[in-house]
Amino acid sequence: MKPDRRGFTILECSIALMVLLLAASIVAEMAGWSVRERMRSEVRLAATEWAAGVLEDARQQHPPTTEWARRQKLPADIAERYGTPSAIVTVAPEEGSDGFLRVAVKVTWQLADGKPEAPLELMTLVRGVLRP
Numbered sequence: 443m444k445p446d447r448r449g450f451t452i453l454e455c456s457i458a459l460m461v462l463l464l465a466a467s468i469v470a471e472m473a474g475w476s477v478r479e480r481m482r483s484e485v486r487l488a489a490t491e492w493a494a495g496v497l498e499d500a501r502q503q504h505p506p507t508t509e510w511a512r513r514q515k516l517p518a519d520i521a522e523r524y525g526t527p528s529a530i531v532t533v534a535p536e537e538g539s540d541g542f543l544r545v546a547v548k549v550t551w552q553l554a555d556g557k558p559e560a561p562l563e564l565m566t567l568v569r570g571v572l573r574p
Contacts, residue, residue: 478553485524485551486562492520493547493564496531500545505570506533516549527551535572542567 450458496514500506514531521527529549536542546565552558 482553482559485527485553485559488520488524489527489549489551489562490564492516492529493549493562496547497545497564497566500533500566501568503568505543505568505572506545508533508572511545514547524551525554533572536567539567541569541571543570543572 500510503510511531511533514529516527516529527549528551529547532544532546532548534544534546536544544565544567546563549562550558
């Protein structure tokens with residue numbers, strides 16, 4: 443008669459532990475990736491909202507000027523929270539289209555690891571003639 447063996451062998455426990463550790467490492471990696479992506483999305487959203495506001499303001503200027511464009515700066519809270527962002531706003535005549543100005547906003551920044559993120563560029567056309 444065979445002895446009644448209850449429980450698991452060392453081999454079975456070792457395999458189960460390895461599977462558990464593998465699953466835990468995958469979950470930890472995904473959590474880290476999720477945090478990084480959330481930060482990237484948060485920065486891009488803040489930059490997009492600011493740039494869209496600048497373009498909306500440009501439509502209200504009748505017409506926007508190069509001096510107005512030079513005065514456009516990122517808000518202090520964006521600059522403080524997201525490292526070293528920079529913004530360039532330009533106003534120029536639209537080529538091949540009389541009476542329209544191209545207003546462009548370009549925002550650049552670096553991620554926490556120091557790598558530059560793809561710049562955000564938005565533009566709109568407004569009716570007007572460029573004045574200094």
